[in-house]
Amino acid sequence: xxxxxxxxxxxxxxxxxxxxxxxxxxxxxxxxxxxxxxxxxxxxxxxxxxxxxxxxxxxxxxxxxxxxxxxxxxxxxxxxxxxxxxxxxxxxxxxxxxxxxxxxxxxxxxxxxxxxxxxxxxxxxxxxxxxxxxxxxxxxxxxxxxxxxxxxxxxxxxxxxxxxxxxxxxxxxxxxxxxxxxxxxxxxxxxxxxxxxxxxxxxxxxxxxxxxxxxxxxxxxxxxxx
Amino acid sequence: xxxxxxxxxxxxxxxxxxxxxxxxxxxxxxxxxxxxxxxxxxxxxxxxxxxxxxxxxxxxxxxxxxxxxxxxxxxxxxxxxxxxxxxxxxxxxxxxxxxxxxxxxxxxxxxxxxxxxxxxxxxxxxxxxxxxxxxxxxxxxxxxxxxxxxxxxxxxxxxxxxxxxxxxxxxxxxxxxxxxxxxxxxxxxxxxxxxxxxxxxxxxxxxxxxxxxxxxxxxxxxxxxx
DNA sequence: CAGTAAACGGACGATCTCGTCCGCTTACCA
DNA sequence: TGGTAAGCGGACGAGATCGTCCGTTTACTG
Numbered sequence: 001x002x003x004x005x006x007x008x009x010x011x012x013x014x015x016x017x018x019x020x021x022x023x024x025x026x027x028x029x030x031x032x033x034x035x036x037x038x039x040x041x042x043x044x045x046x047x048x049x050x051x052x053x054x055x056x057x058x059x060x061x062x063x064x065x066x067x068x069x070x071x072x073x074x075x076x077x078x079x080x081x082x083x084x085x086x087x088x089x090x091x092x093x094x095x096x097x098x099x100x101x102x103x104x105x106x107x108x109x110x111x112x113x114x115x116x117x118x119x120x121x122x123x124x125x126x127x128x129x130x131x132x133x134x135x136x137x138x139x140x141x142x143x144x145x146x147x148x149x150x151x152x153x154x155x156x157x158x159x160x161x162x163x164x165x166x167x168x169x170x171x172x173x174x175x176x177x178x179x180x181x182x183x184x185x186x187x188x189x190x191x192x193x194x195x196x197x198x199x200x201x202x203x204x205x206x207x208x209x210x211x212x213x214x215x216x217x218x219x220x221x222x223x224x225x226x
Numbered sequence: 227x228x229x230x231x232x233x234x235x236x237x238x239x240x241x242x243x244x245x246x247x248x249x250x251x252x253x254x255x256x257x258x259x260x261x262x263x264x265x266x267x268x269x270x271x272x273x274x275x276x277x278x279x280x281x282x283x284x285x286x287x288x289x290x291x292x293x294x295x296x297x298x299x300x301x302x303x304x305x306x307x308x309x310x311x312x313x314x315x316x317x318x319x320x321x322x323x324x325x326x327x328x329x330x331x332x333x334x335x336x337x338x339x340x341x342x343x344x345x346x347x348x349x350x351x352x353x354x355x356x357x358x359x360x361x362x363x364x365x366x367x368x369x370x371x372x373x374x375x376x377x378x379x380x381x382x383x384x385x386x387x388x389x390x391x392x393x394x395x396x397x398x399x400x401x402x403x404x405x406x407x408x409x410x411x412x413x414x415x416x417x418x419x420x421x422x423x424x425x426x427x428x429x430x431x432x433x434x435x436x437x438x439x440x441x442x443x444x445x446x447x448x449x450x451x452x
Numbered sequence: 453c454a455g456t457a458a459a460c461g462g463a464c465g466a467t468c469t470c471g472t473c474c475g476c477t478t479a480c481c482a
Numbered sequence: 483t484g485g486t487a488a489g490c491g492g493a494c495g496a497g498a499t500c501g502t503c504c505g506t507t508t509a510c511t512g
Binding site for chain 2: 037161
């Protein structure tokens with residue numbers, strides 16, 4: 001017994017270099033995936049982390065495991081943001097702060113969130129429990145904001161998702177320093193208000209129709225490079 | 227001389243099967259790129275077109291050439307939409323119609339516009355002339371709409387690009403039948419108005435936080451599959 | 453209808469990525 | 483401080499994609 005428990009304790013203690021390398025790999029993965037898209041060579045991630053390929057595969061047996069692992073931190077941050085939003089006394093404040101926070105996070109890691117959505121369109125199953133809780137929380141936040149009169153009555157919780165995904169795509173599509181995403185957020189938040197606001201918009205970019213009508217969407221691009 | 231010109235005439239006349247195969251390839255490319263992302267195997271495109279690989283490479287020596295070729299039609303459509311928008315007597319009508327048209331086009335070919343932006347972030351150089359004209363046209367349309375009082379005064383022409391790119395990303399990120407993109411367009415157009423409109427929004431989807439907080443962006447995915 | 457040049461398609465070598473295997477190194481424990 | 487198991491990294495075979503080469507087919511001309 002004593003032997004067993006001590007053995008288990010020993011097993012639970014991960015070796016320091018292993019833990020360090022794991023963190024390095026996650027950071028490298030976020031960076032590489034954001035830059036080169038989700039199916040960048042595994043070897044690139046390993047090199048960026050200053051680690052051998054085998055080490056990468058030992059920590060994350062599949063590419064999916066790596067991607068999900070790299071995303072976990074952002075998931076946690078989002079969860080916390082939602083929690084904070086619920087805690088705010090003014091629900092509209094909470095809502096806008098939530099949007100700003102998540103959008104800032106997206107900008108931080110540019111292509112990665114978009115790449116993640118790319119690769120995992122379906123429910124990320126293992127977080128189903130958390131997700132359901134998040135849905136309930138979000139719905140209640142929206143209800144409260146509507147009750148307070150700040151949020152338009154026809155706003156639907158899923159509209160927040162719409163806004164976030166749209167922002168996510170915009171960030172991924174535009175160059176790093178683009179101001180456009182902030183402008184999008186400002187427009188959307190204004191249109192979510194029950195009563196029009198006269199807050200000034202953040203400044204626009206100079207007009208660059210990168211490829212309009214060259215592209216039906218115009219603008220710049222990112223993530224996967226052909 | 228006579229010989230030469232007739233020879234040239236003969237040369238200008240492309241063989242019927244060649245032309246047919248070219249069209250087939252373009253259609254196949256649009257479909258395949260939209261579905262599997264911009265770096266789907268060339269062989270897939272060829273097979274989808276019912277054509278050998280060599281034929282594909284003969285018509286389009288590089289992947290870029292194929293992508294650009296496949297996109298040309300959409301470019302033309304966008305150009306026409308902008309032209310129509312300018313011709314409209316009510317500039318606000320013209321503007322909204324332009325947005326609706328381009329967005330509809332994006333929905334039609336789902337992943338492809340996004341994939342295109344992915345691959346060609348920079349100005350699609352060869353259309354620079356057209357682009358400058360488009361920029362001028364768009365700017366003038368915006369000015370007119372503002373002068374008419376319908377468009378908010380702080381609207382910047384680049385905001386239209388923002389809206390279109392955002393929509394483009396949303397379409398690519400969501401499943402085929404998603405209603406969310408329409409809702410986004412409605413919100414944005416409302417926030418572009420100088421005076422608030424009470425047009426009802428298109429119906430929302432049921433709430434699906436596909437992966438919220440699993441993803442900072444939440445929602446569904448498309449295009450390239452990991 | 454016959455000749456010819458253009459177009460076609462499949463096969464093939466080169467290149468790249470994946471994921472595993474195995475001998476070496478190192479962090480932890482007594 | 484020495485033993486040991488866990489961790490490490492580079493090499494390597496399998497599989498896939500790329501882009502070209504060449505023998506065959508076919509659309510146009512006279």
